[in-house]
Amino acid sequence: MSEILKGIWRYQQVSRVELVDQIGLTSGTITNLTHELIQLGILRENEAISGNVGRRRVMLGFDPRFYRIIGLDIGRSSFEIVVMDLNGTILQSIERDMNGLQGPDAYFEVITPLVAGVKSDIEAAGYKILGLGAGVPGPIDYDSGTLLAPPNFPGWSNYPLQKMLEDQFGLVTLIDDDARTSAMAERWYGLGKNVNNLVSVTLGMGIGGGVVTEGKIVRGTNGLCGQVGHMTIVLDGKMCGCGNRGCWETVGSIPGILGRWSGGSTIEELQGAIKRREPEALRCLEDTLGFMEAALVNIQNLYDPELILLGGRLYPLLSDYLVQVKPRVQSRLYAFAKDRLRIEPSTFGNSQSAVGAAALLFGFLLAEPVRLLSLREK
Incomplete structure (x- = not known):
């Protein structure tokens, strides 16, 4: 089943005959497996079209009518919830600014009723929820689903996020x-769909990277x-929350940039000063671009990607x-x-991580459809 789903994902719509050619299974096996996937609500037959010689073919694609995926992005100053179908369409998005609030208790006092409401609405409308994915500042102990010591994210060290979400909402839950x-948003739904080697860089209150x-x-x-x-990036630079000195994040994130500029306290104020051609703001901008240039050269030399993608709250500046x-x-x-x-x-702009959180479940579906659906039914 996995190879069939990956083939359909790769080409969006494909006929059974084309699947036989692509993955090497017999036509009988393809027919039986695709029939089962249609019965499960994962695939559907789309309107028949004419082939090159006039023969009409039935195309297979993902069925958006039965399953929903919830994606949750927990950031250092905000969070976002998205609801997606199996075609990667964003059906709903809820964002909240969390400036001034710290720690899991404060965050989940706001997050929990919203996710519970989304879950209830989905089920009331007759859809099944494939699972919940969550993106959060790392590092993470993947065996236990616990946050370790996220830099510049006070109160979250050693927090058992995956278990908390599973217990709270009763859904198959993946975190990263x-x-x-x-990066997973790009891999499954975005520009990285046809690229094997990429690095996704998020620029905001922190700076992170995902390597495919x-x-x-x-x-x-x-x-x-x-x-x-x-x-x-800066030899003998400022101490970073990770324990290193002179990290790109200390000079290239939103706090790092604002810490080098004395003219205001927000990125929007800095942007206005740049437009007014204020000398200090222009120097701050040029230094920021220089740090980025050095970092991108390092990324290319370290990982040798075909594609580097830039996003996050800082990217518009x-x-x-x-x-x-x-x-x-x-x-x-x-x-x-x-x-x-x-x-x-x-x-996906500012929704990149939330979409990618949902994409964790989609990737699980492509890799192990039987296991995921079995876990979902428990």
Whole structure:
């Protein structure tokens, strides 16, 4: 079943005959398995179309009519809930600003009734919930589903997030670092769908990265692969919450940038000062772009991706200046590789991590459909 679902995901719609050619199973096996997936509400037959020689074919695609996935992004200053169907369509989004609130208790006092309401509405409308995915600042102990010591995220150290969500909502629950969920949004639904090697970088209150190599997310020995915000950019720089000095996050995140500018306390104020061509604001911007340039060169040399995607709350401030950053990055790469790298904005804007959290369940469905549906029924 997994190979059938992956084939349909890759091409969006495909006929049974094409599946036989793609995955090497017999036509009888394909017919039986696709029939079962249709009965389960995962696939549906779409309107027949004419083939090249006039023969009409029935195309298979994911069925958006039965299942829903809930994605939750828990950020350092906000959170978002999305509801998606199996085609990756965002059906509902709820966002809340959490500035001034710290720790799980304060967050879940707001989050819990909203997720419970979304869950109730989905079920009342007759849909089944495939599961709940959550993206959160890492690092994470994946065996226990526990947050370890997220930098600049006070109160969340050693918090058993996965168990809490499972107990609270009774859904199959997956969690991951929010930068990795952002990468998964691209892998399953966005620009990374046809790219095997990519790095997704989220720029906001912190800086994170998700690395996809040969189509699979990479975590590393301690779950730290992709912590691009904690590469050293400034020798003997400021102490970072991770324990290192001079991390990109200390100078390139929203707090890091505002800490280098004396003219205000918000990114919007800085943006206004840049538009007014105030000298200090322009110097702050140029330094920020220089730090980004160095970080992107490091990312390319470390991971050798085909595609680097940039997103997060900070990206709108920097987006207009990518046209000057890209050639500067390319000029510092191996000559034979510099034109192969693409640097693009992320597909889903500020919803990137929440969409990716839902995508965790979609990836589970593609890899182990029988197991996921079995867990869901428990």
